[in-house]
Amino acid sequence: MKAAVFRGIRDVPVEMIAVPTLGDHDVLIEVSHCGICGSDLHFIVHWPGAGKPGTVEGHEFSGRIVAIGSNVTKVAVGDLVVGGPSERCGSCEYCRASRPSLCTERGRVGADDGDWMGAFAQYKMLSERQVLKIPQTLELKHAALVEPMAVALHAITRAGGADPAKRYLITGGGPIGFLSVAALIAVGVGDVVVSEPHAARRALCERLGARVVDPATLPKPTMPHDIVADPFDVVLECSGQRAAMESGLAQLKRGGLMVFVGAGIHPPKIDPNRVLLNELTITGAFVYDHDGFERALELLASGRVPVHELVEAADVALGGLVDACVALNDGLLAAKVMVTPNGAL
Ligand SMILES: [Zn+2]
Ligand SMILES: [Zn+2]
Incomplete structure (x- = not known):
C-alpha cells in the first residue's frame, strides 16, 4: 500500500509498504480521511529529532472496514468507522474513576507502543475494541474530526x-x-x-x-x-x-x-x-473524557455544529502532506486539513 513515510523534517515521501497482517481481533480499515494534527506539524515541520524515521503519522481518521480477523464480532466488513481512543488499562485507580486520561499505564498499552503506524496510508489496522461506528447522518470527512473534537x-x-x-x-x-x-x-x-x-x-x-x-x-x-x-x-x-x-x-x-x-x-x-x-x-486537560469519542461523534452528527466550516474544502493527497503542513504552520489554512490516501471514497 501507499503511505507517507516520515524520513526527516519536511521529508515525508510516498512509499510502498506492506499492508498490515491482521490478528484474530483486528480489523483493516481503508482510510477515507485523515486530519492533520498539531502534533503531526511538530514532527513534520518543527522539531528535528521528534519524529522517528520510517514511521507513518496520522491518528484522526475515518474509513471503511475491508477485512476482519477470524474472531471479530463487534463490526463487519463494510462498516464505516473511526479510530477510537488509545487503549487504557481499565483497572488502575483513574480508569476505575472514569478518568482514563490519567491511566497509569498510558503509553504502555496498545496503540502507543513503538511499532504504531498511523493513517497517512491507504490502510490502517486496529483492534476491534478500538473502532467506533459512524452515525449514519455523518459524512466520513466530518467523522474524521472526532479525535480533536x-x-x-x-x-x-x-x-x-x-x-x-x-x-x-x-x-x-x-x-x-x-x-x-x-x-x-x-x-x-x-x-x-x-x-x-x-x-x-x-x-x-x-x-x-x-x-x-x-x-x-x-x-x-x-x-x-x-x-x-x-x-x-x-x-x-x-x-x-x-x-x-x-x-x-x-x-x-x-x-x-x-x-x-x-x-x-x-x-x-x-x-x-x-x-x-x-x-x-x-x-x-490531556486527551479525552471516558465517553469523549461517543459524545464527539454525537455532536458532529447532531446538526448543531457547522461541520462544513470545520474542514478545508480541498482535500490533500498523500504526496501533498508536507506542503499542507507548511501552509498550516504559516497560518494560511484555518480549518482542519484532511488527507485522502485513497482519493475520495
Ligand atoms: Zn490530533
Ligand atoms: Zn488505567
Whole structure:
C-alpha cells in the first residue's frame, strides 16, 4: 500500500509498504480521511529529532472496514468507522474513576507502543475494541474530526462543563480552539471570545459565532490584584504559546479558571500573587473524557455544529502532506486539513 513515510523534517515521501497482517481481533480499515494534527506539524515541520524515521503519522481518521480477523464480532466488513481512543488499562485507580486520561499505564498499552503506524496510508489496522461506528447522518470527512473534537470536549469538561452563564476566552484559534468554540456555541454558550494572531483563523472563529481579538490588544494589568475590564470566568489555553499562557491568566476574573490544553515548549512566567490574591485555578486537560469519542461523534452528527466550516474544502493527497503542513504552520489554512490516501471514497 501507499503511505507517507516520515524520513526527516519536511521529508515525508510516498512509499510502498506492506499492508498490515491482521490478528484474530483486528480489523483493516481503508482510510477515507485523515486530519492533520498539531502534533503531526511538530514532527513534520518543527522539531528535528521528534519524529522517528520510517514511521507513518496520522491518528484522526475515518474509513471503511475491508477485512476482519477470524474472531471479530463487534463490526463487519463494510462498516464505516473511526479510530477510537488509545487503549487504557481499565483497572488502575483513574480508569476505575472514569478518568482514563490519567491511566497509569498510558503509553504502555496498545496503540502507543513503538511499532504504531498511523493513517497517512491507504490502510490502517486496529483492534476491534478500538473502532467506533459512524452515525449514519455523518459524512466520513466530518467523522474524521472526532479525535480533536473529543480533545475540545475534554478541555470543556476540565473547565467545569459548558455554562451559558459564563464568559469564555480561548487563546489560540487552531483546530482545538475552533472546535471548542463550535462545541460551546452548540450548547448555548453565548459569550465566547477567541484571541488569535492569524486573520484566516480569526475569520473562521467569527463564522462559528465567537468574538475575536488580536492577542496584542489584550490588556496587561500591572499589579497582581488588578482585574481587567470585562474579565473572563474561563480561559481555555489552546495555543501552547508562552505569551498566551501569561496573558490568558491576566484576563481572568476573581475565582476564574484557566485550562492548559495546548502543549508548549517554553514555560510561562506566572505570578503566584495573582493566583492567590484572586483565588485562580490553573489546571490541565490531556486527551479525552471516558465517553469523549461517543459524545464527539454525537455532536458532529447532531446538526448543531457547522461541520462544513470545520474542514478545508480541498482535500490533500498523500504526496501533498508536507506542503499542507507548511501552509498550516504559516497560518494560511484555518480549518482542519484532511488527507485522502485513497482519493475520495
Ligand atoms: Zn490530533
Ligand atoms: Zn488505567
